[in-house]
Amino acid sequence: MSEVTGTRRARLYVTRIDPWSVTKAAFMLALSLSIVLIVAVTVVWMTLNAIGVLNTLTTSVDDVIGSSVGGFSLVSALDFGRVLGATMVLSSVQIVLISALAAVFAFLYNLSVGITGGIEVVLSDE
8 A cells, every 4th residue: 555745735826804703803802902001001000109209200301390380280280090091981982993993904905805815825744
């Protein structure tokens, strides 16, 4: 009995991408990136607050501007709730934009396949 020594290869072309599948995958990716962003901002803010960077910056700004301006406080301007709220708003916008743009790019890819022929994928048995 002879054994086949070559590897089998299949050349396939991606000729259509389902926009709904791309949108769902992009939504999940954007959601996970937003969670990572919120956790990172929380950790950075807590670290900066714990080592006193925000208080030092407030003192420096008061020295430059002068305390007669109305007592500007960087700590109150960069309150944890305000920073986290802004991060959540930006994360929500990011989720919507990434999901919508992924669907648009899937439609554009499907339109351009007629001209380009699609993406070639080579599958092999090894």
